[in-house]
Amino acid sequence: MDVFSRTFLPAAAEAGVAIPTVSRHMPVFRRCVEADDTAVLVARCLRPDQPLQGEFLLVLTHRRLVVTQETRLLRRLRLHLNAELRHLGNVNWNPDAQQSAVELAATAIDGVRERFWIRVGHPKQLWHMDALLNRMFRPKRPTPLAAAG
Numbered sequence: 001m002d003v004f005s006r007t008f009l010p011a012a013a014e015a016g017v018a019i020p021t022v023s024r025h026m027p028v029f030r031r032c033v034e035a036d037d038t039a040v041l042v043a044r045c046l047r048p049d050q051p052l053q054g055e056f057l058l059v060l061t062h063r064r065l066v067v068t069q070e071t072r073l074l075r076r077l078r079l080h081l082n083a084e085l086r087h088l089g090n091v092n093w094n095p096d097a098q099q100s101a102v103e104l105a106a107t108a109i110d111g112v113r114e115r116f117w118i119r120v121g122h123p124k125q126l127w128h129m130d131a132l133l134n135r136m137f138r139p140k141r142p143t144p145l146a147a148a149g
Contacts, residue, residue, distance in 0.1 A: 002035035004117040010065065011042040016121065017057065021070075024077060025057050028068050034084045037061040041132050047052060048103065056080060056105075060136060065106070067116070083108050091137045095130045102129055 008029070012022050031041075041060040045067075047053055054072045058065070065088060067081040087109040094103045100122060105115045120126045 003059070004029075004033050004035050004037055007044060008039040011039045011059075015042045015044065017042060017044060020112070021057070024070070024075070025068050028077055028079055029059055029066055032066045033059065033061055033064055039099065040136060041129065043118045043120075043129075045104075045118045048115055048117045056116065058118065060066060060132075062136075067114075076089050081108060081114055085101070093130070093133050095126050097123055097126060100126055102126065104133070 008026075009022070014108060024112045025048045039059055039061050041058070043058045044060050045056045047056065051143040054070055056069050057065050065081060065083050065085060066079070069080045070076070070079050071078075083106075089107040089109075090113075091104075093105070096102070100120050102120065103115060104118060105113065107113050122131060133135070
């Protein structure tokens with residue numbers, strides 16, 4: 001089993017994504033994510049500006065952000081976003097403790113602003129997701145000692 005599978009499956013289980021859903025989306029993720037990349041976050045999400053478009057499944061790895069869409073009626077899958085993290089600009093997120101959700105927004109390389117609404121189970125998961133996003137999108141700055149050495 002490769003690194004992506006070993007890390008994707010537990011992350012999907014932690015997010016409460018059912019096995020049939022994982023199985024439907026996995027071929028799309030396989031085409032986008034390299035086998036040696038680590039899945040950091042898997043989450044179901046919606047687009048707040050277009051709530052009737054259906055459900056999306058988001059996968060964040062150390063190198064990429066991949067989002068697939070599943071239509072409501074026919075359950076057809078399509079790739080919505082496939083971007084290297086270094087090609088995303090103006091990435092921000094807002095944890096909302098009252099609604100137990102995080103709004104994640106980023107500008108893709110084509111200039112399109114993408115927004116996703118991610119619901120979480122309880123406040124502990126909310127702050128865990130906030131920490132993950134912080135670690136992925138706000139890299140550590142070198143300390144004065146490290147910069148001098």
